[in-house]
Amino acid sequence: xxAIRKSxxxxxxxxxxxxxxxxxxxxxxxxxxxxxxxxSDALACLDRRPDIGxxxxxxxxxxxxxxxxxxxxxxDRRPDISIVVTSGAGDISAATLPGAARFIAKPFxxxxxxxxxxxxxx
Numbered sequence: 001x002x003a004i005r006k007s008x009x010x011x012x013x014x015x016x017x018x019x020x021x022x023x024x025x026x027x028x029x030x031x032x033x034x035x036x037x038x039x040s041d042a043l044a045c046l047d048r049r050p051d052i053g054x055x056x057x058x059x060x061x062x063x064x065x066x067x068x069x070x071x072x073x074x075x076d077r078r079p080d081i082s083i084v085v086t087s088g089a090g091d092i093s094a095a096t097l098p099g100a101a102r103f104i105a106k107p108f109x110x111x112x113x114x115x116x117x118x119x120x121x122x
Contacts, residue, residue, distance in 0.1 A: 009053070009054045010036065010046065011056050018106075029110070031117070055070070059087040084113075086103070088106035
């Protein structure tokens with residue numbers, strides 16, 4: 001019997017409550033989820049997990065890279081990874097994001113998040 005392989009999503013948000021909401025919504029939608037609280041941890045996780053297929057990141061985060069910088073760094077390293085960026089501070093211009101990255105505004109529901117990631121990955 002072959003096991004169905006789940007898509008792996010890296011969720012990055014410095015707010016633990018938002019991160020856990022995203023984690024459970026995506027897990028319920030059938031994804032395997034790994035998480036990080038900042039861009040540095042996310043890049044380290046990306047190095048450890050070559051099976052990551054998508055990045056879901058908040059824009060506003062502490063550290064040397066914000067979410068847009070993280071999205072660009074991930075796209076440069078792994079252009080095969082689907083990228084979805086979120087913020088509660090308003091829409092972000094598509095020109096600001098790398099490649100085919102998508103934007104979803106906060107607040108979002110778990111169903112909206114899982115739908116946009118399924119569409120973006122498939």
